[in-house]
Amino acid sequence: MPGEPLAHTPAATDAVLRRLSGYAPLAADEAALLRQVTARPVPVPARTELVRDGEAAPRPQVLLEGWACRQRLLADGRRQIVVVLLPGDLIGLDQRRRPLPFGSVATLTPAQICEAGALRDAADGGRTCGKAAGKETGLAAALRQAREMEEIWLVNQVVRLGRQTAYERVAHFLLELRERLAAVDRVQENRFSFPITQEVLADALGLSVVHMNRTMQQLRRDGLVEQRATAITLRDVPALVSIADYTGTGDTGIPRA
Amino acid sequence: MPGEPLAHTPAATDAVLRRLSGYAPLAADEAALLRQVTARPVPVPARTELVRDGEAAPRPQVLLEGWACRQRLLADGRRQIVVVLLPGDLIGLDQRRRPLPFGSVATLTPAQICEAGALRDAADGGRTCGKAAGKETGLAAALRQAREMEEIWLVNQVVRLGRQTAYERVAHFLLELRERLAAVDRVQENRFSFPITQEVLADALGLSVVHMNRTMQQLRRDGLVEQRATAITLRDVPALVSIADYTGTGDTGIPRA
DNA sequence: CCGGCCGCTTAACCTGTGTTGAAGCAGGGC
DNA sequence: GCCCTGCTTCAACACAGGTTAAGCGGCCGG
Numbered sequence: 001m002p003g004e005p006l007a008h009t010p011a012a013t014d015a016v017l018r019r020l021s022g023y024a025p026l027a028a029d030e031a032a033l034l035r036q037v038t039a040r041p042v043p044v045p046a047r048t049e050l051v052r053d054g055e056a057a058p059r060p061q062v063l064l065e066g067w068a069c070r071q072r073l074l075a076d077g078r079r080q081i082v083v084v085l086l087p088g089d090l091i092g093l094d095q096r097r098r099p100l101p102f103g104s105v106a107t108l109t110p111a112q113i114c115e116a117g118a119l120r121d122a123a124d125g126g127r128t129c130g131k132a133a134g135k136e137t138g139l140a141a142a143l144r145q146a147r148e149m150e151e152i153w154l155v156n157q158v159v160r161l162g163r164q165t166a167y168e169r170v171a172h173f174l175l176e177l178r179e180r181l182a183a184v185d186r187v188q189e190n191r192f193s194f195p196i197t198q199e200v201l202a203d204a205l206g207l208s209v210v211h212m213n214r215t216m217q218q219l220r221r222d223g224l225v226e227q228r229a230t231a232i233t234l235r236d237v238p239a240l241v242s243i244a245d246y247t248g249t250g251d252t253g254i255p256r257a
Numbered sequence: 258m259p260g261e262p263l264a265h266t267p268a269a270t271d272a273v274l275r276r277l278s279g280y281a282p283l284a285a286d287e288a289a290l291l292r293q294v295t296a297r298p299v300p301v302p303a304r305t306e307l308v309r310d311g312e313a314a315p316r317p318q319v320l321l322e323g324w325a326c327r328q329r330l331l332a333d334g335r336r337q338i339v340v341v342l343l344p345g346d347l348i349g350l351d352q353r354r355r356p357l358p359f360g361s362v363a364t365l366t367p368a369q370i371c372e373a374g375a376l377r378d379a380a381d382g383g384r385t386c387g388k389a390a391g392k393e394t395g396l397a398a399a400l401r402q403a404r405e406m407e408e409i410w411l412v413n414q415v416v417r418l419g420r421q422t423a424y425e426r427v428a429h430f431l432l433e434l435r436e437r438l439a440a441v442d443r444v445q446e447n448r449f450s451f452p453i454t455q456e457v458l459a460d461a462l463g464l465s466v467v468h469m470n471r472t473m474q475q476l477r478r479d480g481l482v483e484q485r486a487t488a489i490t491l492r493d494v495p496a497l498v499s500i501a502d503y504t505g506t507g508d509t510g511i512p513r514a
Numbered sequence: 515c516c517g518g519c520c521g522c523t524t525a526a527c528c529t530g531t532g533t534t535g536a537a538g539c540a541g542g543g544c
Numbered sequence: 545g546c547c548c549t550g551c552t553t554c555a556a557c558a559c560a561g562g563t564t565a566a567g568c569g570g571c572c573g574g
Contacts, residue, residue: 072416074502080419082412094405102412124393136381148351154411155339155359159329161418162337162463166561197521206419208562213523215561245331423531454551465532470553 014038015088015184016062016114022183023145030139033118038064041112050113051092051105058092058105060120066111067195069204072103081204083153084108084177084196088184090116090146093123109195119143152249153180161206164244166215169205172244174225178234179249194232271295272345272441273319273371279440280402287379287396294376295321298369307370308349308362315349315362317377323368324452326461329360338461340410341365341434341453345441347373347403350380366452376400409506410437418463421501423472426462429501431482435491436506451489 017034020026026034041064044050050068051058068085082103085091091105093116122139136144156176160169181192202212219225224240226233234240274291277283283291298321301307307325308315325342339360342348348362350373379396393401413433417426438449459469476482481497483490491497 070412072412074416074420076502078420080416082415094408102409151351151408151411152359154408154415155327155329157415158339158411158418159331159337161415163331163335199521209521210523210563211561217523245333456551466551467533467553468531471531474553 013185015064015086015186016090018184019088020139020142020146024138024141026138026142030122030137033122033139037116037118038062038114041065041114044107044111044113046107046109046111048107048111049104050107053102053104060093060116060123061091062114062116062119063087063089063091064112064114067108068105068111069108069200070103070105071203079203080206081200083150083157084204086177086180086184087186089150090119090143093119093143094147108200123147149249156249166205166207166211167218168244169207170201170212170215170219171224171240172246173201173205174232174234175237175240175244175246176249178237189233190235190237191231191233193230194227195230270442272321272343272443273347275441276345277396277399277403281395281398283395283399287394290375290379290396294373295319295371298322298371301364301368301370303364303366303368305364305368306361307364310359310361317350317373317380318348319371319373319376320344320346320348321369321371324365325362325368326365326457327360327362328460336460337463338457340407340414341461343434343437343441344443346407347376347400350376350400351404365457380404406506413506423462423464423468424475425501426464427458427469427472427476428481428497429503430458430462431489431491432494432497432501432503433506435494446490447492447494448488448490450487451484452487 014035016038017026017031020034021031044066046066050061053073063085065087067087068089068091070082070085071079072082073079085105119139122137123143153176156172160172164172177194178187178190178192181187186192198212198216199209201207201216202209205212207215216225216227220227224234224236224243226235240246271292273295274283274288277291278288301323303323307318310330320342322344324344325346325348327339327342328336329339330336342362376396379394380400410433413429417429421429434451435444435447435449438444443449455469455473456466458464458473459466462469464472473482473484477484481491481493481500483492497503
């Protein structure tokens with residue numbers, strides 16, 4: 001994998017804070033907590049397992065920079081990437097009870113990771129007890145929303161894999177990436193960093209590398225996308241939306257007062 | 258769809274209670290709450306929408322008898338069933354915040370449904386406030402587990418659709434059904450009621466009806482399954498497990514003291 | 515500066531699965 | 545008892561996508 005300079009975008013507010021505050025308004029102390037959690041990112045090389053298969057209690061972590069994925073391997077080596085994880089995404093904040101046969105989580109590119117154990121309480125639904133009991137805190141609401149987004153990505157993935165052609169799958173996937181990356185401010189004029197190999201893409205979309213390649217080329221020839229180095233531009237979003245029957249994830253990326 | 262007599266199994270403890278108490282020990286009052294919720298099931302015919310696409314705040318419901326599914330339709334009519342829902346499964350207990358582009362929930366057979374708004378508080382992580390704050394109640398833990406199971410089913414579905422052949426998919430799916438139905442006491446000697454048409458199966462497994470039919474026949478010819486009327490028997494579970502590379506869902510169905 | 519590795523691309527060929535269309539078959543309603 | 549409807553089954557054909565194998569270019573390490 002080529003260098004991918006981990007562009008610490010100038011304006012890169014911390015992706016986690018950016019994303020969560022887009023889901024629900026955060027109190028000052030909640031924002032401070034997040035900033036504290038993400039203060040000391042640990043660099044991790046590509047192809048590193050962050051959560052091992054069947055691990056008893058995966059440590060909560062946060063992906064600050066770089067791409068990762070949840071994946072599952074079949075006995076004969078076939079790999080399916082279940083979801084791609086992007087900057088600002090959370091890892092292992094749910095399912096902390098039993099060791100679940102969930103597959104593993106691994107980086108796809110060099111990445112910046114933070115331990116996020118401090119978010120566990122909030123993620124557990126932390127609500128104000130006492131007189132205001134029942135009112136969810138902003139952070140808890142945001143984390144809930146983040147969890148729900150991940151379920152939406154899963155559903156999208158199921159529909160892509162189950163009922164769409166290769167061409168449609170790629171279009172749909174690219175639109176989803178664009179929307180998710182926009183929520184953390186990493187899209188400019190439909191152009192965003194695209195640091196994964198076609199092999200990874202193929203494993204995410206249930207295709208062979210060869211066919212993945214054919215399909216990307218077709219999209220380029222049709223003038224729908226343009227790829228240069230490790231960045232991609234969606235040249236005709238409406239066309240892509242129509243091809244992919246894309247309905248969005250409801251994630252506008254617009255912070256709500 | 259033929260009659261499917263909705264076999265109110267003699268020993269049929271309420272499926273919901275059966276399932277949830279398998280996930281975590283329930284206090285007496287929690288069990289009572291569940292019994293109360295499921296006291297007056299409402300019969301619903303097959304092919305009824307329980308949650309409409311994009312519905313603002315789906316009412317929490319509980320499936321007592323019959324099969325249902327979460328599904329998504331593409332513009333041109335293609336349908337993908339995202340998860341199949343079985344007796345004891347919960348509907349709409351999460352994602353209550355925003356209208357999410359989630360697809361719809363519909364019955365696949367005649368079914369018995371209960372409103373389950375009463376479970377919302379518990380599902381929200383209801384923990385004992387006051388001195389014992391932080392300790393999750395049994396019911397909350399069970400509901401959390403139920404939510405996590407649904408995510409596992411989704412992951413399984415992704416792997417099936419993305420990386421398995423038709424033959425493997427069906428084997429894997431049948432094993433998952435067996436495990437889930439066993440958790441609500443509806444499996445006897447690897448035999449269980451199987452009230453869905455091949456068309457539904459095809460939409461769940463991302464196949465055409467015709468190929469679904471070919472594949473079922475192959476499984477029968479190979480002596481792996483036996484179908485009679487609306488019931489199916491898995492004749493060689495180890496073989497199926499090996500074919501499907503099935504690792505289980507961690508749902509043992511064994512109530513834990 | 516060179517060699518090797520990795521990722522991308524191409525080509526030829528093969529096969530699993532989709533499509534179309536039509537024939538059996540069974541149950542339920544009238 | 546008979547027809548209608550919905551489900552299964554079958555056959556012929558079409559095609560999307562998988563497989564194998566080989567070449568090419570850039571980057572990195574020596």
